[in-house]
Amino acid sequence: MKNAESTAIDVAPDTNHSGPIAKKKSTTPLLAAAPVPVRSDRGTHRMKRGLAIFDIILRIGVLAAALAAAATMGTSEETLPFFTQFFQFEASYDDLPTFQFFVIAMGIVAGYVMLSIPFSIVCIVRPHAVGARLLLLILDAVAMTLNTAAAGSAAAVLNIAHAGNSSTNWLAICNQFGDFCQQASGAVVGAFAGVLLFLLLILFSALSLKNSH
Template identity: 60%
Template sequence: MMKSESTAIDVPESGTVSKGKASLMAAPRDGKKGIAIFDFILRIGALVSALAAAATMGTSDETLTFFNQFFQFQASYDDIPTFQFFVIAMAMVAGYLVLSLPFSMVSIVRPHAAGPRSLLLIFDTVTLALNTSAAAAAADIVYLAHNGNATTNWFAICLQFGDFCRKVSGAVVASFASAVAFMLLVVMSGLALRRN
């Protein structure tokens, strides 16, 4: 009796191999996750900048003593309503940025979700307007402090209150840095939504 040999060859199922290749090929390559990660990093940078602006302006004061202790002149942020508005507005901007970080994380985990991105786009635009208005108003007062206005007899106080002027100028620069970050956030959110 002859023994019959089997000539069958074991071949893996074609569905599993092609399914694995198809899942690799279908991986998103549009960079939405990269945009979401950059969005999160930019929000942290804007938060640091807004907090620095509010804290620097809120602690800006200088006292000058003339002749003796009885003649003192003081410059403080709370003497000027525009600077008070600046501190409140930048604190609100920083508070919004803290609240927006979880939504930005959701955009990292689910980069194709349009809901959180749309919500961030709307609130980023509103916050950009608040940030820009506070920065522009404070920049105008800082300009007057440095240069004065001869027509209205406003004198430049920065020759006497140098430390005060340096601090408020730094706060204004930090607020414009956060405004630029918000502009980038709005543009990036718009681009990410356009790709949906």
């Protein structure tokens, strides 16, 4: 009987490795070994919170300016010391519809700003609240328009009160009613200060919304 042929196959030793066990080659790309930097939103969060805090400070300033303007114009009144039995020379804000509109408009602006302060506090607690910020931006623009209209119309009337208008025979009454015109002028200056603060509010609100995206 013939001997069965051996089926064993000799395997040549691996001479590429010094150890008995071959080390597995790494197939990971070299670039993947470097850590990928993770962007942190901490700086953006702090900036948005800072803008929200500055927003409420500006609103308090607008509220003070609007209340001061309305109160100053609403109490503007002067009576000349000389009068007769039948005539008394007196100047008051309610003698002019423009000044009446000024007082009402500044009262509305002050009321709006007072109601908007809680929304501004929400923006401090939640700096990423886009809806509240967008609502304030729209309402601030409307309130600034009303404030500008009141201040501009009152300034036009005061200009006529100071300089007069010879074409329409309007006399310059500020030569006689100096205290009245001075008080009304102070109210108009306060109203224009509110317009400037409103402009800053709108700019900072727009900047905060831009950083939200």
